[in-house]
Amino acid sequence: MHNPMEQFEIKRLIPLYLGGLDVSYTNAALWMTIAIALMAFIFVYGMRRQALVPGRLQGVAETGYEFIAKMVSDNVGEGGKKYFPFVLTLFLFVLGCNALGLIPYSFTPTSHIIVTFAMAAFVFIGVTIIAFIKHGLHFFSFFAPKGVPLWLMPILVPIEVISYLIRPLTLSVRLFANMLAGHIMLKVFAGFVIMVGILFGWLPLIFTSAFFALEVLVACLQAYVFAILTCLYLNDALHLHH
């Protein structure tokens, strides 16, 4: 039975070395490029006609756009519109990477912690900088919510600070763990089909098919959750609990 962890290996497709740094074009980079190209194609080609009554592909592009636009306006509120392109790109990139990983023999870029951590760190640092630019030092009142009695503050403020600082970690590990666990399970149960043989192989096969459907749902869900949490963190930064 093949090792289920083999699917996560990074392979260099085009070795490139710049001044001691390894900047090879890897299979991870290839699939990220394909995800971006696919999403760009859907939107650019879908909107080429800009018909008032949308055709099929334009309908898909418009639905995706409106879904995220509504999410941003509902969750970020005032002054959130300028962050819409960022949230849309984030959502489509994560969705593209997650979905492409479901193709057999492909590679899921978001199943590597460095990819998800890069995105989550970017979101966290960006949101904190936005908060400091907008509120200055008043930002620290975020950790002491209104209406809390004074004797509770020494316990509450450290908890609030820790739960704020842990955001990039949870944001990245949530996506990473979902993708990792899902793909490992798919490979393990697929291995069972072969191991058990013809007589009873249909049992793990049925389970693998059902689990594959769940993985499609999880791919879309995790993209949505990443985007909506970005919107909620932006809301916290812009409006500080109000």
Next chain:
Amino acid sequence: MDPAAAKMIGAGLASIALAGAGVGIGNIFAAYISGSFRNPEQAPRVFANVILGFALAEATGLFGLVVALLLLFVL
């Protein structure tokens, strides 16, 4: 106890965290189902929050799974 055996036992213990994920997800959907029986019109409105809550509850369980996988394959 030799380290390889200790890692296996540790990984098994860390997977117990997934029970919490199951309980949390069950709670969320129980509240959603019970609420939508009482007020079926508002059910689609709250569905987005249900999905968000499900993903967050699942995530905490998966943090435990990550510790298990870390023990088995990295350390």
